[in-house]
Amino acid sequence: MKFALSHSSPRLCALALATLLAAPATAADFTIGVQSDPDVLDPAQGTSVAGRVIFAAMCDKLVDVTPESGLQPQLATNWTWSEDDLTLTLTLREGVKFHDGELMDADAVKFNLDRYRSDPISRRRNELSSVESVEVTGPATVAIHLNRPFAPLVAVLSDRSGMMMSPKAIAAAGEDIGLHPVCAGPFEFVERVSQDHIALKRFANYWNAEDVSLDSVTYRIIPDASVRLFNLRSGDLDMIERVTPSDIPSIEQDPDVRLIAGPSxxxxxxxxxxxxxxxxxxxxxxxxxxxxxxxxxxxxxxxxxxxxxxxxxxxxxxxxxxxxxxxxxxxxxxxxxxxxxxxxxxxxxxxxxxxxxxxxxxxxxxxxxxxxxxxxxxxxxxxxxxxxxxxxxxxxxxxxxxxxxxxxxxxxxxxxxxxxxxxxxxxxxxxxxxxxxxxxxxxxxxxxxxxxxxxxxxxxxxxxxxxxxxxxxxxxxKGLWGVRSGVQGFTPYADGLIRLTGVRVDE
Missing domain, CATH: 3.10.105.10 (Dipeptide-binding Protein; Domain 3)
Structure with a gap:
């Protein structure tokens, strides 16, 4: 927001300045210091914890976890088991778009699940080895048929195996989709510089856009915890992960930053x-x-x-x-x-x-x-x-x-x-x-x-x-994060991932 004060009346200048100073920021560029550079940013191929941190902002899943590690709807709004525990039926959220504008529907879910369970490059094949077939039973319903009962399946769909990517983008990029992933989360991929940073921007057509206040997010790769903390305290970072316990006293004594802790x-x-x-x-x-x-x-x-x-x-x-x-x-x-x-x-x-x-x-x-x-x-x-x-x-x-x-x-x-x-x-x-x-x-x-x-x-x-x-x-x-004092709305989850919906920066 900019004001041409030289061309305004003193009264309007004062009013505009007061409004600017008093109003909390509704959007922001958000920078997070993370410990490790992820491996490939493709849910089919990735295995690193660092990758899951990025996916949390970029790739919504069929099922999400609660802060206490229960299960809750995300791209699937409901799921039911058959009496013999051999079919899991998912009801999908309608109107969801991928970052390339393509519709996230039952056909897209089948495409992704089939890729995860059968593609030779997929690291998800073992997780989905119980899946016999995936059937599209309607535009927004999918039936997952199993070759044997598999109780953990819903929980499996709350991780990489449940992350949906654009079939159109995968068809175009093939095994290189991790160089420019196209998902259905609140933020879309912009760029990656190895061992330096990963940049995302807000996805305007996100299904839950009203809960996204940040314009962009940049993950800076900083392996040294003390360097991460220094950059947080200097204002170069808005948030850091994996605070070293020995640094907690210095955070608690600094009015410009604060500690957020949670179970893990x-x-x-x-x-x-x-x-x-x-x-x-x-x-x-x-x-x-x-x-x-x-x-x-x-x-x-x-x-x-x-x-x-x-x-x-x-x-x-x-x-x-x-x-x-x-x-x-x-x-x-x-x-x-x-x-x-x-x-x-x-x-x-x-x-x-x-x-x-x-x-x-x-x-x-x-x-x-x-x-x-x-x-x-x-x-x-x-x-x-x-x-x-x-x-x-x-x-x-x-x-x-x-x-x-x-x-x-x-x-x-x-x-x-x-x-x-x-x-x-x-x-x-x-x-x-x-x-x-x-x-x-x-x-x-x-x-x-x-x-x-x-x-x-x-x-x-x-x-x-x-x-x-x-x-x-x-x-x-124990989950330990450091944030600038103006960062509000962050909820710690026991899985340790950084979810940015609801997060805002108040100056």
């Missing part, structure tokens, strides 16, 4: 390469006793205090302590150096050595060093490899690692918190651990909508998993 279903874990190529041929990969010894050398409570100022929730299971699918029969083991050394002696390797990959940010480096120091007291020698997220993913996918520190942002259904990482064909099972009985129990749990039955099967599976130690879960996160 995300967790960190150490993943071991047990069967993925030559790198698995070492003591930590070959022996569950060695891996268990490493777990016993770690003090999760101390890690939480040192690295996260006690804000996170230490634990040894994929489900958050005390929640419905967490198993109280397997509490977090305390640190026990003597027992760790005894297990190493039984395994015949009193001083095992291995390399552990971690992301190249300050928090991950501190965590790695604490783990290294603790493990050394039991006899372990750990070499830390600090890598960019892109290199980390490439090496993990290729099996070029012995151990790594992994993050999972969490999902509302328990199956999605363990199957991708630990099932024999899990798309994130980069260490290639495989146990047929474990897989059988997971399959039985997925095949029932009875919570008690599912809980019993997951608990049986957890017993196998904790005995084999293909990974070591360390703790669950």
């Amino acid at each position: 279903i995300a967790y960190d874990m150490i993943t071991f390469n047990v069967a993925h190529g030559p790198a698995a041929d070492n003591p930590i990969g070959r022996s569950a006793k060695v891996r268990k010894a490493l777990e016993l050398s770690l003090d999760r409570e101390a890690i939480n205090q040192v690295v996260y100022d006690g804000l996170f929730v230490p634990g040894n299971q994929h489900e958050l302590n005390g929640t419905a699918y967490w198993d109280p029969a397997f509490p977090m083991p305390p640190r026990d150096i003597a027992k760790a050394k005894a297990l190493l002696a039984e395994a015949g390797v009193e001083n095992p050595s291995f390399t552990m990959m971690a992301s190249n940010n300050a928090t991950a480096n501190q965590l790695s060093q604490v783990i290294k120091a603790m493990a050394a007291e039991a006899g372990f020698e750990i070499e830390i490899l600090s890598l960019t997220p892109a290199t980390w993913v490439a090496d993990a996918e290729a099996g070029n690692f012995e151990a790594n520190i992994s993050i999972w942002s969490g999902r509302p259904d328990p199956d999605a918190n363990i199957t991708p990482w630990a099932a024999c064909k899990g798309f994130l099972n980069r260490g290639r651990w495989c146990d047929e009985e474990f897989d059988r129990l997971l399959a039985e749990a997925r095949g029932s909508t009875d919570p008690d039955f599912r809980k019993a099967r997951y608990h049986e599976a957890m017993a196998i998993y904790l005995e084999a130690v293909p990974q070591i879960v360390l703790y669950h996160y």
Whole structure:
């Protein structure tokens, strides 16, 4: 808004100036500092947490989650199961447009679901392996027919498998659609400069446009948490993710910024390469006793205090302590150096050595060093490899690692918190651990909508998993964001994603 004050009367000038100063901004350019540069911006191919942060503003899903990790309508307004649990019928929101102006209808939904479940490049095929066919039953209704009951399907559609992209744009771009994604969310893609920024602009024809106040959003890639905070406090950023707990006091003392905290279903874990190529041929990969010894050398409570100022929730299971699918029969083991050394002696390797990959940010480096120091007291020698997220993913996918520190942002259904990482064909099972009985129990749990039955099967599976130690879960996160004092309307979600509908900037 501009005013030519030299050509206005003093009274009008005063009125205009007062109005400008008093009125809250109804639109704004919004800049967010994020830790990592995403991988490919195609829901079919992407696997990174960083990618999901961008998708949250760009690609609406058939189903969304609630702040507490329940499920709620988004592009689908309703869903119902058949009596035999073999058909899920979706009723779609009508009049929704893709960013290229094409209609988001039942044909588009079928196109996307068929692509996700059958395209050779799709990383969603395992998630949708239970889908036998997708049938268009009306302009705004779709029936998803299954080859077996699959209770987590609705939750699966609340993530990448439920993100709808323009069939016309995919037909034109093919595998390169991630270079210029065309979705149906509140913001559309503008540009991407690798390792620097991703720019989006408000989509004028968004179905829920009245809840979008921001003109544009730019994600700036800033791996260092202290640099992100500096840019927030200087006014160069409006928001930052992953505030380091040690920085919280300085935020609370600055009147120009504030902290927003919320619960999280995300967790960190150490993943071991047990069967993925030559790198698995070492003591930590070959022996569950060695891996268990490493777990016993770690003090999760101390890690939480040192690295996260006690804000996170230490634990040894994929489900958050005390929640419905967490198993109280397997509490977090305390640190026990003597027992760790005894297990190493039984395994015949009193001083095992291995390399552990971690992301190249300050928090991950501190965590790695604490783990290294603790493990050394039991006899372990750990070499830390600090890598960019892109290199980390490439090496993990290729099996070029012995151990790594992994993050999972969490999902509302328990199956999605363990199957991708630990099932024999899990798309994130980069260490290639495989146990047929474990897989059988997971399959039985997925095949029932009875919570008690599912809980019993997951608990049986957890017993196998904790005995084999293909990974070591360390703790669950707490969502921590920093914003400028004028930022209003942001709601933290337990999945840690930044949803920008409802967000505004009041000056």
